[in-house]
Amino acid sequence: MYGNDFGAPSDDPGREATTQVLDVFDELLAGDGRVEPRDAMPEAYRKTLIRQIAQHAHSEIIGMQPEGNWISRAPSLRRKAILMAKVQDEAGHGLYLYAAAETLGVDRADLLDQLHSGRQKYSSIFNYPTLSWADVGAIGWLVDGAAIVNQVPLCRCSYGPYARAMVRVCKEESFHQRQGFEILHTLSHGTPAQRAMAQDAVDRYWLPSLMMFGPPDDDSPNSAQSMAWGIKRFSNDDLRQRFVDMTVPQAEALGLTLPDDGIAWSEQRGHYDYSPIDFTELFEVIKGNGPCNEQRMAHRTGAHSDGAWVREAATAYAAKAAARVSAA
Amino acid sequence: MSSPHPTAHVDYLLAVADDALVNAQRLGWWISRAPQLEEDVALANIGLDQLGQARALLAHAGQVEGAGRSEDDLAYLRDERDFRNVHLVEREQTDFGVAMARLLMVAAWQSHLYAALRGSTDATLAAVAAKAVKEVAYHLDHAGRWVVRLGDGTEESHLRMQAALDAEWPHLEELFDGSFLDPALVADGVAVDPATLREPVLSTILAVVEEATLAAPRVRPAVGGGRTGRHTEQMGYLLAEMQHLTRSHPGATW
Numbered sequence: 001m002y003g004n005d006f007g008a009p010s011d012d013p014g015r016e017a018t019t020q021v022l023d024v025f026d027e028l029l030a031g032d033g034r035v036e037p038r039d040a041m042p043e044a045y046r047k048t049l050i051r052q053i054a055q056h057a058h059s060e061i062i063g064m065q066p067e068g069n070w071i072s073r074a075p076s077l078r079r080k081a082i083l084m085a086k087v088q089d090e091a092g093h094g095l096y097l098y099a100a101a102e103t104l105g106v107d108r109a110d111l112l113d114q115l116h117s118g119r120q121k122y123s124s125i126f127n128y129p130t131l132s133w134a135d136v137g138a139i140g141w142l143v144d145g146a147a148i149v150n151q152v153p154l155c156r157c158s159y160g161p162y163a164r165a166m167v168r169v170c171k172e173e174s175f176h177q178r179q180g181f182e183i184l185h186t187l188s189h190g191t192p193a194q195r196a197m198a199q200d201a202v203d204r205y206w207l208p209s210l211m212m213f214g215p216p217d218d219d220s221p222n223s224a225q226s227m228a229w230g231i232k233r234f235s236n237d238d239l240r241q242r243f244v245d246m247t248v249p250q251a252e253a254l255g256l257t258l259p260d261d262g263i264a265w266s267e268q269r270g271h272y273d274y275s276p277i278d279f280t281e282l283f284e285v286i287k288g289n290g291p292c293n294e295q296r297m298a299h300r301t302g303a304h305s306d307g308a309w310v311r312e313a314a315t316a317y318a319a320k321a322a323a324r325v326s327a328a
Numbered sequence: 329m330s331s332p333h334p335t336a337h338v339d340y341l342l343a344v345a346d347d348a349l350v351n352a353q354r355l356g357w358w359i360s361r362a363p364q365l366e367e368d369v370a371l372a373n374i375g376l377d378q379l380g381q382a383r384a385l386l387a388h389a390g391q392v393e394g395a396g397r398s399e400d401d402l403a404y405l406r407d408e409r410d411f412r413n414v415h416l417v418e419r420e421q422t423d424f425g426v427a428m429a430r431l432l433m434v435a436a437w438q439s440h441l442y443a444a445l446r447g448s449t450d451a452t453l454a455a456v457a458a459k460a461v462k463e464v465a466y467h468l469d470h471a472g473r474w475v476v477r478l479g480d481g482t483e484e485s486h487l488r489m490q491a492a493l494d495a496e497w498p499h500l501e502e503l504f505d506g507s508f509l510d511p512a513l514v515a516d517g518v519a520v521d522p523a524t525l526r527e528p529v530l531s532t533i534l535a536v537v538e539e540a541t542l543a544a545p546r547v548r549p550a551v552g553g554g555r556t557g558r559h560t561e562q563m564g565y566l567l568a569e570m571q572h573l574t575r576s577h578p579g580a581t582w
Contacts, residue, residue, distance in 0.1 A: 064360040064368070071356040075574045075582040076400045077349075077383050080356075081376060087359050088372035095365055133573055133582075191580050299360065307363025309488065310424050313481025320480065 005124050005214045005282060029230050034160035037103040045229055048222075049159050050104050051120065052231065054111040057097035058122035062296050064090045066130040067139060075133055082179055083136060089172045096168065100161040116301045124282060125212050127290030134187055134194075134201035140180015142202070142209040142247070148173050149243045150213065158230030181250065188255045202251070203259045210274075211282040213240040219279075241271055248272045332518070336510035338393045339412060340519045341453065342402070343508070343555055344441070345385035346413035349403060350563075351434055352378035353570055354421060363424055370470055374431070377463040384456045391452075404574040408564055409557035412508075415550065416499040418563045425478055425485075425492035431471035433496060436532040437503050438464040440525045449517035472536040479540025490542050497545040502552030503529070 022040045027033075035041055064087050071087065074080035098108040114120040125143050130136060151173065154166040187198035214220055214236040226232035234242075244263075251258050262275030284290065355375035362368040386399040397405075417434060421427050442464060445457035478489040504526040506514075513519040537544055553559070574582070 061360075061365065068360040071359060072353060072569050073573050075404075075577075075580075077379065077386075077403055078400075079582055080352075081379050081383070084356060084359065084372050084376050084379065088369055088376070091359070091365055091368040091372065095369070098365070186582060190582075191577060193577060194580055303361040303363075306361075307367075307424060309482070309484055310363035310478065313478050313485030315481075316485075317477040317481040 005212055005286065029158055032230070033158075034163065035158050036160045044225075045231075046104050048226065048229070049162065049231065050101055050106055050111075052226075053097055053101040053104075053162055054106070054114065054120055055122060057094050057101060057111065058115045058120060059126065060090050060094035060097060062122040062126045062300060064094075065296055065299055066126055066128070066292075067136055069130045070133060070136050073133070074136075079183070086140070086176055086179065089176070093169050093172070096165040097162075100159075100165045103161045112304065116297070116304060118288075118297070121286070122296075123212060124285040124290060125208050126296060127285050127292045128205070128208050129292050131204075132197050132201060134184065134197040135205065137180045137183030137187060137198065138201035138205040140176050140178075141184055141250070142180075142205050143212070144173050144177040144180060145247060145250075146209045146212045146243050148177060149239050149246065153233035153239075156230075156233060181254070184254050184256065198254075199256055202256050206259050207277065207281075210240055210243070210277055211279065213237070213243065215279055215282070216277075244272050244274050332510045332512040332516060335393075336513050337450070337518060338389050340509060340513055341385055341389035341392060342410075343412040344445075344453075345382050345389060345402075346411050347417055347434070347438075348378045348385065349382035350411070350413045350566065351417040352376075352382060353566060354417065355427075355431075357422070358427065371427075374467050374470065377460075377467065381456065381460045381463070385453070388452045388456070392450075400574070404571045408559055408567055411557060411559065411563065411567070412555050413559075414499065414502045414554040415552055415560050416496065416502060418554070418566060419499070419560055420562050423488070423492060424474075425488045426495060428471050428474040428478065429489070429492040429496040431467060432475050432533060432536060433500055433503075435464050435468035435471050436529050437525070439468050439532065440528045441520060441522075444520040444525065447517070448519070453518070468532070475536050475542070476540040479537075479542040486541065489540065493537065493542055494545045494547060498547050498550035499552070500530075500533075501549035502554060505552060505555070508555035 022042055025035065025039065025041050025045070028035055028039065035045075067083060067090075068087050071080065071083050074083050098111060101111060102108060111120065115122065125146075130139070148170060151166050151170050155163055155170060157163040157166065184198050184202070187194040189195075217223065217235045217237045220236050223232060223235060227235075248258065248263060260275050262273060264273050265271075266273045285293070288294075352375045355371055355378065358371040359368055359375070362371055382403075383399050386402045390397040390399065390402055416430060421430060439461065442457040442461040446454055446461065448454040448457065475489060475493075478485040480486070481489075504522045506522040509519055509521070514521045534544055574580075
């Protein structure tokens with residue numbers, strides 16, 4: 001899962017751009033080719049990718065928490081199995097992405113340190129709580145749906161390892177999105193209480209999902225450079241519109257309403273209109289003032305520090321085992 | 329030879345199923361809390377295998393019972409006294425060493441149990457066991473490797489792994505207690521007498537303990553009772569969490 005809503009870090013490398021001109025790199029980009037780890041690349045391109053891929057990886061692993069919150073309480077064994085497999089997939093996505101970042105010469109452990117110390121961000125959507133079972137459905141349908149809209153263009157990203165990781169991630173996210181839709185479909189066609197649960201979840205997750213695409217284009221400082229580098233293919237607002245166009249008919253199929261009276265088909269634009277979004281909340285959540293920011297980070301850093309003795313033991317054992325082999 | 333009591337067959341299936349179900353419930357806690365990302369994936373995988381075994385066995389138990397109860401009816405609508413799992417799997421665990429000690433014991437037990445149950449005269453149980461025996465071989469390998477790494481890792485990990493083994497060991501014997509079992513069920517070839525698995529299971533576990541440079545704990549077995557529905561105080565909370573949503577919406581479909 002992934003959004004464009006991270007906000008610019010203080011050491012943003014994007015805008016100093018290509019003072020260092022690398023002909024081969026430029027030719028590759030001009031020909032819509034793929035940059036591979038062995039290829040020369042501008043330092044700013046490398047740093048931007050590291051930041052983006054790392055933040056994407058962090059989003060995957062923090063994203064395990066809100067849904068993991070319902071594994072113990074899933075209302076049927078089939079749903080429990082599907083949810084465990086889904087959260088497991090998110091861990092797997094984290095693994096591919098950290099591995100993709102490592103091709104750029106960084107270490108997973110260092111990237112995790114940056115997450116834990118707050119120097120790198122994760123998608124703000126995971127700072128919202130999962131208050132009912134229907135939230136698991138809403139996350140699958142809306143949050144994974146938004147992630148897919150964001151990520152499908154990344155399958156054509158100029159950096160090869162990231163693009164290839166995205167192909168696999170997108171297939172799984174697409175499966176998750178259908179699972180989420182199916183959870184909500186079952187609820188919206190169930191008892192009145194289940195239906196109300198589903199509507200409440202959609203009411204709470206709709207705007208945060210729209211905000212996953214990041215600030216409006218006028219206010220998105222990194223976008224132009226990322227588009228020039230072939231990392232980003234469409235603007236935040238274009239992707240957001242694509243998501244709205246995809247989601248409105250699906251909401252109708254679910255028999256649920258989206259909490260915006262301004263949603264209406266525009267013949268003139270060939271798109272659904274929707275009300276202007278107040279991004280104040282997004283910026284507050286990015287700043288750390290969302291409902292679950294502290295909780296998510298405490299969970300993550302707690303798991304990491306609780307597991308330190310295990311990782312140290314594994315390293316020590318591997319060294320002993322290697323020494324035994326070389327002594328033999 | 330007397331025929332087994334009609335409920336004895338169901339109770340036996342529930343015993344095997346509930347161990348797997350409750351084990352899966354505890355393993356699910358680790359997903360997002362493991363020491364490293366690979367381990368989140370591995371523990372989710374093992375939990376999913378356990379859940380899959382539980383589902384197949386519960387569905388079968390419902391059919392043998394013949395009262396129309398589904399896997400979900402049996403998982404969500406039974407009360408604590410009707411659960412047949414051992415204490416070993418139900419107790420809280422938030423320490424990775426404890427989780428691995430326990431997984432080693434459960435996987436060693438299930439490896440030998442399922443291997444034997446492949447020959448059960450209950451054809452469905454035999455088929456589930458034939459599939460499950462391959463899954464638990466991986467669980468055993470995974471847990472065994474961790475117990476060895478932790479036992480033979482750092483000084484701290486050695487102490488912690490030994491403490492974890494000491495904490496879990498008293499609950500091992502309950503697995504081998506067949507007093508809950510109708511002897512006719514064993515005679516009919518449906519069930520395996522748990523006592524006959526004691527030596528092979530212990531031998532599997534002790535081989536790992538030795539390689540891990542750990543000592544087999546010399547502790548008295550804890551009083552069990554799980555097979556007859558006498559659980560620890562922690563079981564009530566586990567079920568309250570697992571069942572509350574389903575029970576809050578009687579008759580709803582999910």
